[in-house]
Amino acid sequence: MTLPFLSARRSIPLLAAAVMAIPAFAQDDPLPSWNEGAAKAAIVEFVETVTDEGGPGYVPPAERIATFDNDGTLWSEQPMYTQLAFALDRVRELAPEHPEWATTQPFQAVLEGDLEALAAAGDAGLMALVAQTHAGMSSEEFARIVSDWIAAARHPQFDRPYTEMVFQPMLELLDYLRDNDFKTFIVSGGGIDFMRPWTEKTYGIPPEQVVGSSIRTEFQVVDDEPMHMRLGEIDFINDKAGKPVGIDTHIGRRPIAAFGNSAGDREMLLWTAAGNGARLTMLVFHDDAAREYAYGPARGLADSHFGAFPQEFMDEALASGWHVISMKDDWSVVFPAGE
Amino acid sequence: MTLPFLSARRSIPLLAAAVMAIPAFAQDDPLPSWNEGAAKAAIVEFVETVTDEGGPGYVPPAERIATFDNDGTLWSEQPMYTQLAFALDRVRELAPEHPEWATTQPFQAVLEGDLEALAAAGDAGLMALVAQTHAGMSSEEFARIVSDWIAAARHPQFDRPYTEMVFQPMLELLDYLRDNDFKTFIVSGGGIDFMRPWTEKTYGIPPEQVVGSSIRTEFQVVDDEPMHMRLGEIDFINDKAGKPVGIDTHIGRRPIAAFGNSAGDREMLLWTAAGNGARLTMLVFHDDAAREYAYGPARGLADSHFGAFPQEFMDEALASGWHVISMKDDWSVVFPAGE
Numbered sequence: 001m002t003l004p005f006l007s008a009r010r011s012i013p014l015l016a017a018a019v020m021a022i023p024a025f026a027q028d029d030p031l032p033s034w035n036e037g038a039a040k041a042a043i044v045e046f047v048e049t050v051t052d053e054g055g056p057g058y059v060p061p062a063e064r065i066a067t068f069d070n071d072g073t074l075w076s077e078q079p080m081y082t083q084l085a086f087a088l089d090r091v092r093e094l095a096p097e098h099p100e101w102a103t104t105q106p107f108q109a110v111l112e113g114d115l116e117a118l119a120a121a122g123d124a125g126l127m128a129l130v131a132q133t134h135a136g137m138s139s140e141e142f143a144r145i146v147s148d149w150i151a152a153a154r155h156p157q158f159d160r161p162y163t164e165m166v167f168q169p170m171l172e173l174l175d176y177l178r179d180n181d182f183k184t185f186i187v188s189g190g191g192i193d194f195m196r197p198w199t200e201k202t203y204g205i206p207p208e209q210v211v212g213s214s215i216r217t218e219f220q221v222v223d224d225e226p227m228h229m230r231l232g233e234i235d236f237i238n239d240k241a242g243k244p245v246g247i248d249t250h251i252g253r254r255p256i257a258a259f260g261n262s263a264g265d266r267e268m269l270l271w272t273a274a275g276n277g278a279r280l281t282m283l284v285f286h287d288d289a290a291r292e293y294a295y296g297p298a299r300g301l302a303d304s305h306f307g308a309f310p311q312e313f314m315d316e317a318l319a320s321g322w323h324v325i326s327m328k329d330d331w332s333v334v335f336p337a338g339e
Numbered sequence: 340m341t342l343p344f345l346s347a348r349r350s351i352p353l354l355a356a357a358v359m360a361i362p363a364f365a366q367d368d369p370l371p372s373w374n375e376g377a378a379k380a381a382i383v384e385f386v387e388t389v390t391d392e393g394g395p396g397y398v399p400p401a402e403r404i405a406t407f408d409n410d411g412t413l414w415s416e417q418p419m420y421t422q423l424a425f426a427l428d429r430v431r432e433l434a435p436e437h438p439e440w441a442t443t444q445p446f447q448a449v450l451e452g453d454l455e456a457l458a459a460a461g462d463a464g465l466m467a468l469v470a471q472t473h474a475g476m477s478s479e480e481f482a483r484i485v486s487d488w489i490a491a492a493r494h495p496q497f498d499r500p501y502t503e504m505v506f507q508p509m510l511e512l513l514d515y516l517r518d519n520d521f522k523t524f525i526v527s528g529g530g531i532d533f534m535r536p537w538t539e540k541t542y543g544i545p546p547e548q549v550v551g552s553s554i555r556t557e558f559q560v561v562d563d564e565p566m567h568m569r570l571g572e573i574d575f576i577n578d579k580a581g582k583p584v585g586i587d588t589h590i591g592r593r594p595i596a597a598f599g600n601s602a603g604d605r606e607m608l609l610w611t612a613a614g615n616g617a618r619l620t621m622l623v624f625h626d627d628a629a630r631e632y633a634y635g636p637a638r639g640l641a642d643s644h645f646g647a648f649p650q651e652f653m654d655e656a657l658a659s660g661w662h663v664i665s666m667k668d669d670w671s672v673v674f675p676a677g678e
Contacts (some may be wrong), residue, residue, distance in 0.1 A: 062539070131395065206524070207590065219580040219584050245556055245557070245567065252535045252549065267558055271558070
C-alpha cells in the first residue's frame with residue numbers, strides 16, 4: 001500500500017508541473033509561431049527596451065508608432081496581388097454590360113486570361129482597369145462591393161478566403177505590439193479603400209490607421225444624399241518614396257518600427273531607421289516554397305512580378321542592420337488554422 | 340447644554356451637505372463652463388444615447404468619431420487666422436535676407452502693414468506668401484519653426500499666448516467625449532503641419548488625428564539624411580467640400596459628431612448629419628463682443644474676413660436641426676484661466 005501512495009506523491013507534482021507548464025509557457029510567449037532565433041529575439045529585445053520606463057531606450061506610448069506593409073508582409077501576394085484578382089473578377093462580372101471589352105485592351109486580355117497581353121498594356125492599361133473597376137461609384141458603394149467580394153472569393157491555390165491568407169506570426173506581432181501600447185498602421189502600396197472594409201476584423205487595424213494608394217474622390221450631393229464620388233484619376237501612389245510621404249501625411253510622426261517585404265518598402269525603412277533612439281526594421285523574405293512561396297530574386301530564388309526582393313536590396317538591408325525574416329526558418333506556422 | 344447640542348446636530352449635517360455638494364457637483368458635471376440650456380442638454384443627451392449599451396441609439400466605441408474645426412471652433416480666429424499672423428511674422432523675420440521684398444507684392448504690403456494691398460494680391464499673393472514662409476525647408480525644420488513661434492507669439496489684443504486663446508468649454512467637451520471613448524479629430528482648413536506641433540499638448544489631439552490643408556512634400560535623402568522637403572505647391576485644401584474628402588481620406592468612416600463655426604464647415608456637418616443613427620452637429624456662433632468677438636453677418640452682426648457666418652447659413656443650420664451655440668449665452672467661461 002505504501003508504494004502506490006509514495007508513487008502518487010511523487011508523480012502528482014510532476015504531472016501537475018508538466019500540465020501547468022503548457023499554459024504558463026503559452027502565456028509567457030507572446031510570439032508562439034516564431035521559432036527561437038535572431039528575428040524573434042530582436043523583436044522582444046526592442047519591445048522590452050522601448051517599454052522600460054526609466055531605461056535609456058524608453059519611448060512614451062504616444063510615440064510608439066509601428067507601420068506594416070500589407071501585400072507580402074501581412075498576407076500573401078502570390079500568384080498576384082489580391083487587389084488585382086479583385087479587379088480581374090470585376091472585369092469578368094461587368095463584361096456582359098460592356099460587349100466592346102471583347103475587342104478592347106486591356107479588357108480583352110483579362111477576359112481571355114492572356115496575362116502577357118495584360119502586362120503589355122502597361123500603366124495606361126492598368127489605369128483603364130482601375131477606372132472601370134474602382135471608380136464611377138460612391139466610396140460607400142465601393143466599400144460594399146469590396147466587402148461582398150472578399151467574403152466570397154477564395155485563393156486559387158490554397159482554396160481558402162484571402163482573409164485567411166494572412167500570416168499567423170505577423171498577427172501575433174501586431175497583438176504583441178498593441179499589448180505594449182503601440183499604435184499599429186498599415187502603410188501599403190495597395191488601395192486604401194480596398195483595404196479599409198476588412199482590416200479591422202482581419203488585423204485589428206481600424207480604417208483611420210490604414211494608409212494606402214488612392215484615387216481622387218469628390219464630395220457630391222446626389223438626390224439629397226451626400227456621398228464621395230470616385231473619379232477615375234490617381235490621387236496618390238503610396239509606394240517606394242511615396243511611403244514616407246504617406247506616413248508624414250497620415251501619421252505626422254516618424255515610426256519607431258517598420259515592417260516590409262520588398263524593395264517598395266525601402267524608403268519606409270530608411271525613414272524609420274534614421275530616427276533617434278531604438279528602432280526595429282524588418283523584412284519578410286519568402287523562402288518557403290513548401291508552405292507558401294519562394295521568390296527573390298535575392299539568394300538565387302526566382303524573380304517575381306509581385307513583391308520582388310533583389311539581391312542588391314538584400315545586401316543594403318543587411319548592411320543597414322535591418323532584420324531579414326526567413327519564412328522557412330523563423331516561422332513555425334505560416335497561416336492561421338482557419339475556420 | 341441641550342440647545343447647543345441640538346443646534347450642532349442640526350447644523351453639522353447641513354454644513355456637511357453644503358460642503359460636500361461642491362465636489363459632488365463638480366464631479367457630476369463634465370461641462371462646468373457650459374450654462375444650462377439647449378446646447379449643453381443636446382451634448383449630454385447625445386453622449387448618453389450613444390453610450391447606452393442595449394439602447395436603440397448605441398454606437399460601439401470604434402465608431403465614435405468626432406470631428407472639430409479649429410479656427411473659431413477650438414480657438415479664436417480674430418483679428419486674423421493665427422496661421423496668417425505666423426506667415427506675416429515670418430515675412431518680417433526673413434525680410435533682411437530679401438531686400439527685393441521692399442518693392443515686391445505681396446511682401447511689400449506685409450512689411451508696410453498695408454492689409455488692403457495684401458488683400459488685393461489675391462490667391463496668387465497668398466500662394467507667394469505660402470511658398471516663402473511654409474516651403475523650401477524640410478517638414479522637420481518647419482515643425483521646429485512653428486514650435487518656436489507659437490511658444491513666443493502673443494495675441495495682439497488679449498496679450499496672451501495663442502495656445503491660451505482656446506475655448507475652455509470646448510476643452511471640456513473634448514475631454515467629455517474622450518472619457519466616453521470617442522476618438523477626437525481636428526478637421527481644419529488650416530495647415531496640417533502648422534497644427535500638428537502643438538495640438539497634442541493644447542487639445543490632447545495627437546498628430547495622427549489632425550486633418551488639414553497641405554502643401555506637397557517630397558521624400559529626399561540629403562547628405563545621407565532622409566527628410567521630407569516642402570515644395571511650394573498646394574496639395575489639398577481641406578475646406579468646404581474638401582472637409583468630407585479629408586475625413587474620407589484620413590479617417591475612412593463617417594463621424595457621428597461634428598463641430599464648426601462657419602460656412603466652411605457646412606459640408607462636414609452635412610456629411611455627418613446624413614448618417615444613420617444619433618448624430619450631433621453644432622456650430623459656435625461668435626456673439627460675445629465683451630469676452631471675445633462678435634461677427635456674423637448673421638443676426639445683424641458685422642461681417643468678417645475670417646470665419647464668416649452668413650444669415651442664409653444660419654437659416655439652413657436651424658432648419659437642419661444643427662445646434663447653434665451662442666458664446667454669450669451658452670458659455671459661462673470663454674478662455675482658460677491661463678498660467
